[in-house]
Amino acid sequence: MSTDIDAKSAALFRVDTANHFMAIKLDQGLYRHLRFRGPRNEIAGFEVVTWPGALAVRGDIDGGYIFTGNNDMLDFFRRSGGDEYGLNLDYWATRLRGGRSSVWGYDESGLRERLQEALATYRESYPALLAAHETRQTTEDSASEDGPTRPEVAEAIVDDAETEGALLTPGSARRLLIELEQEGVLDNARRWELEGWTWSYRRACHAIRYAVDQYDAAKALATPAVPA
Numbered sequence: 001m002s003t004d005i006d007a008k009s010a011a012l013f014r015v016d017t018a019n020h021f022m023a024i025k026l027d028q029g030l031y032r033h034l035r036f037r038g039p040r041n042e043i044a045g046f047e048v049v050t051w052p053g054a055l056a057v058r059g060d061i062d063g064g065y066i067f068t069g070n071n072d073m074l075d076f077f078r079r080s081g082g083d084e085y086g087l088n089l090d091y092w093a094t095r096l097r098g099g100r101s102s103v104w105g106y107d108e109s110g111l112r113e114r115l116q117e118a119l120a121t122y123r124e125s126y127p128a129l130l131a132a133h134e135t136r137q138t139t140e141d142s143a144s145e146d147g148p149t150r151p152e153v154a155e156a157i158v159d160d161a162e163t164e165g166a167l168l169t170p171g172s173a174r175r176l177l178i179e180l181e182q183e184g185v186l187d188n189a190r191r192w193e194l195e196g197w198t199w200s201y202r203r204a205c206h207a208i209r210y211a212v213d214q215y216d217a218a219k220a221l222a223t224p225a226v227p228a
Contacts, residue, residue, distance in 0.1 A: 005110045010085045013206040016044035022214045048211040061203040067095040078212050086209045106170045109199035122185050123151040149183040170194045
């Protein structure tokens with residue numbers, strides 16, 4: 001999916017973990033158990049566990065993942081971040097026990113997010129679209145032109161489609177996008193990418209990046225200063 005999904009997943013992860021704290025349950029060489037949770041509940045809580053040659057992330061991130069390859073996998077993630085969010089989704093996927101194909105494909109969650117954003121944008125722009133339509137109605141050539149689709153109608157189309165399972169497969173999802181484009185709700189919907197990194201994989205990678213940063217910060221505070 002496009003970079004707006006990258007930004008969205010990063011922003012949501014920051015919100016979800018704003019009040020998290022780290023508990024180091026185990027820290028013996030390459031054997032580590034790091035737990036992250038909020039002060040009152042387990043929402044968006046997760047754990048990162050490492051042992052020689054592997055790292056596992058699990059918790060409230062729609063499942064769990066195991067990465068392998070380097071002896072110290074925490075150091076692997078520390079050194080291999082690539083994009084502006086500190087992630088390297090493509091490279092990191094090569095270290096997944098399930099392989100790249102396990103986290104790449106039709107991204108239903110990402111499409112849902114993008115659809116909701118598009119509907120919100122359309123609702124905001126509707127008054128201007130309606131005003132432009134009413135202006136055109138003053139001309140004879142446009143007197144019979146249909147007005148823009150009302151936002152609640154567009155939202156009902158999506159709700160009905162979801163109820164019928166239209167977002168479960170890429171083929172039916174594409175038909176929904178084309179319908180919304182014909183209604184004037186979306187632009188260039190036929191060009192929307194329906195494949196990408198799964199939402200849970202993105203969340204897991206953000207969790208690992210967050211864990212590395214929090215762990216390194218805690219270790220830095222615990223290290224005595226060396227006199228100059």
